[in-house]
Amino acid sequence: MITTRPAIAIRSLRRIPYHRFHSSVPRLTTDFAFVFDIDGVLIRGKKPILQAKPALELLNQHKVPYILMTNGGGVLEKTKADEVNEITGVVPPISPLQVVQSHTPIKALALNHGFNRVLVIGGDGDNARTVAGTYGFTDIIMPIDIVNAIPSVSPHHRFTAEDFAKYAKPIDLTKPVDAILVLNDPRDMNTDIQIVQDLLNSQNGLIGTARNTHHIRDLSEPSIPIIFSNNDYLYANDYNLPRFGQGAFRIITEKLYKMTNKLKKHQTLQSFILGKPFKIQYDFAHHVLIDWRHKLINDEIMSHHQILPKLGVEPVETPFKKIYMVGDNPASDIKGANDNGWESVLLKTGVYKDADYDTMVAKPTVGIFNNVEDAVIKILESHNVKV
Template sequence: MSVDVLAANKNIWPFNRFTPEDLALARPLSESKFDAVLVFNDPRDWGCDTQVIVDVLASDEGVYGTRSSGLKQTVPIYFSNDDLLWANEYPLPRFGQGAFRRGIETIFREYTGSEMQSTIIGKPYLFTYEYAHSVLNDWRRHAFGYTQDVHRVYMVGDNPASDIRGGNSYGWSTLLVRSGVYKDGDVLDSRSKPTAVVDNVLAAVMQAIEFEQEHRLRK
């Protein structure tokens, strides 16, 4: 969205990092009304995206280039996940969409004097797991003809604060891998402690199979 807004008027954020190719592909939105802001991925240009999002949130009923009476929030905002950190080849975790959300909240508060209201759709929030659980049950019924719902699920993840905490809160078994955000020695609170810690995804699958074999022997 930001590049489309910027293409209509580059003065919206003159310090942007968009390339001429990005701007050439944009669809300029000079006179637009927004019903909501949806943040689906980690922004590439935090400065530009922050400016555009706060402009929309504090606009007069979503009309870009206007300000609401009293600078209040008039448009809802949704985030697809709340991971503060994520991992790549760099040895330390990087800031993710959760960090971006916290930045938007702080700037909106400083700008308007009020708190931003947002909806987070993603781990570790309950309805994400409810949806995943329903998908698993539908797949079992259609693919294998099972009539009973799945009663034991293994959540594999690298982020204790989102993957593991969410899985624990939903009652799933959780397998934390060392190949991402989590590193040996990291302090885990009671909500983020996994059923087991393993080296990688393959090891997690093998551990889940071992747990299942143990469960069958106990029956």
């Protein structure tokens, strides 16, 4: 369930016609587009899925718009695009403006967030701080900053002296934290669990304090909002079994919060969740896809400018009759596409296994394919595109 704290509730949910963003959009010969998951579809960990390169280059050849949408993150969109380009070798290379990571919609949130200080969680080194800064936040702290200032806050932390010297920043502990942004899977789970729980139960986000709960009517509402950038419990890499993702961290966070505040059985921590399969992520990706189509039409694929909608705005006047979501995870890729009116395509190169078919939460509308190239060819042929 997605819940929002009033301070961060998305208020601009009214539908806004796309011509508000582009007054005149020439028509392409195609009225369909593709959205690809990354891990388990194009790559597995740091290894390529061999059919990814010919599949994407086939779309490039026919100028069919496509973007990548992943529940991964923790790095800049350019970094992710560069990684996929290097691993797959696709030509021409994928643009950063074609990449929607789980936390990419926070770009839009940052425009009107009203937060002064944010705590960012997840990713390697200080990547999360870099990402948040690029999005527009100016006062950004990380758990390592707090541990550096107060080592006893996490007595079993795994940070080294080199980590502190390289990544930690001095912080003013008297300034409260306004929100927690979980941008990627935690790297020091114990430290992040402890600090997140401290702040959720603090006195208005002030580090080292505990709120007085006697006069709080609804204890499911934390002291400060927490935003999880995705809810994936499992994901695929180059290991032969799925690995735990950020969704596992959310489950732990909710369970500990429930126990700490003695919430009733039906109550849970109020949080805000981005990523697949939620509508807010698909609406945002739809806008990005429309914007990329516009760039294809006008030969602006080298542009660094991207038109961002307000978070929660659904495109109304879309040029696409069909959008094909190609993924490997029934619980995120397939369910999200089905719930949001997109066509769904399931691949066998990632999380999904044939043994899962009878129990998976959502079935693909197009079908199940051995790999991404097979899927792309079949769909192009259905649209009378010669391949």
